[in-house]
Amino acid sequence: MKNLIMGTAALALSAGLAWADTVRMGTEGAYPPYNFINDAGEVDGFERELGDELCKRAELTCEWVKNDWDSIIPNLTSGNYDTIIAGMSITAERDEVIDFTQDYYPPTVSSYVAASDGVDVTGGVVAAQATTIQAAHVAESGATLVEFATPEETIAAVRNGEADAVLADRDYLVPIVEESGGDLVFVGDVPLGSGIGIGLRESDTQLRGKFDAAITSMKEDGSLNELLKKWFGEDTTTY
Incomplete structure (x- = not known):
């Protein structure tokens, strides 16, 4: 019994220190x-x-x-x-x-991006990456939420008309909007997180x-x- 207790304790200690070598x-x-x-x-x-x-x-x-x-x-x-x-x-x-x-x-703020100005981000269809704070916000906003596994897919949904807008971290969206040649525009901000x-x-x-x-x-x-x-x-x- 003593050996069992000592062995269990040693196992617990080694598990707790596993990251000491490599995190x-x-x-x-x-x-x-x-x-x-x-x-x-x-x-x-x-x-x-x-x-x-x-x-x-x-x-x-x-x-x-x-x-x-x-x-x-x-x-x-x-x-x-x-x-x-x-x-x-x-x-x-x-x-x-x-x-x-x-x-x-x-x-920092999250931002909505759409293909044009005037999009209804509270009553339209908004894309967001699944299990993010942005997806949770859209779900509570009154808009129709469409979730995707990757952030790239949320942008694609706006480009192909599957969604009216996307909500994501503004810092992620800035270079995408800048490189879009005017095909994508910011249409609103919301502080989250x-x-x-x-x-x-x-x-x-x-x-x-x-x-x-x-x-x-x-x-x-x-x-x-x-x-x-x-x-x-x-x-x-x-x-």
């Missing part, structure tokens, strides 16, 4: 400039650069794991990776399932503390603001 950073890889896959097939973007710096400051060895958005929380809780760093807004609903660090991206943080399992309090300390240090020395401006422009919201 697996889960991301979508499909939401530029937050995160995307570059031409070399590697995770890139604001969150890749930020995550690597946070791991360096926290003295952690990190590797990156790509996962589809619609299963990104279940695969965290089941142990397929140790963090979510994927443009995930901190919400009370998500906080009931996982834990979050402090925000590393301050609260409480900032973006790193998601972790609720049991990983020590790991959360390490990342919180690293985020704080980047806020204090100004390097986080520099990264925000590098990836989102000089006019982006900063700390």
Whole structure:
């Protein structure tokens, strides 16, 4: 019996320390400039650069794991990776399932984009990526919500007439609108969310503390603001 108890304790300890050797950073890889896959097939973007710096400051060895958005929380809780760093807004609903660090991206607005001005975003058909704060907002707004697995599909829905507008993070939409040659336009803003943080399992309090300390240090020395401006422009919201 004693051996069984000791073995169970050792297993629990080893599970808790599994990330001490390598922390697996889960991301979508499909939401530029937050995160995307570059031409070399590697995770890139604001969150890749930020995550690597946070791991360096926290003295952690990190590797990156790509996962589809619609299963990104279940695969965290089941142990397929140790963090979510994927443009995930901190919400009370998500906080009931996982834990979050402090925000590393301050609260900003989401925006509606359509093919022309004058679109009724409260009574028409609005596309949003599934299980996002934007999808939840559309569902409560009176508009007809059409959900898609990827952000690219939400844009395509507007282009092909399947949806009147799309609602997403403004920073994601800005380059798309700019590169559309006038085919897409902004038609409204709405403030959503409480900032973006790193998601972790609720049991990983020590790991959360390490990342919180690293985020704080980047806020204090100004390097986080520099990264925000590098990836989102000089006019982006900063700390």
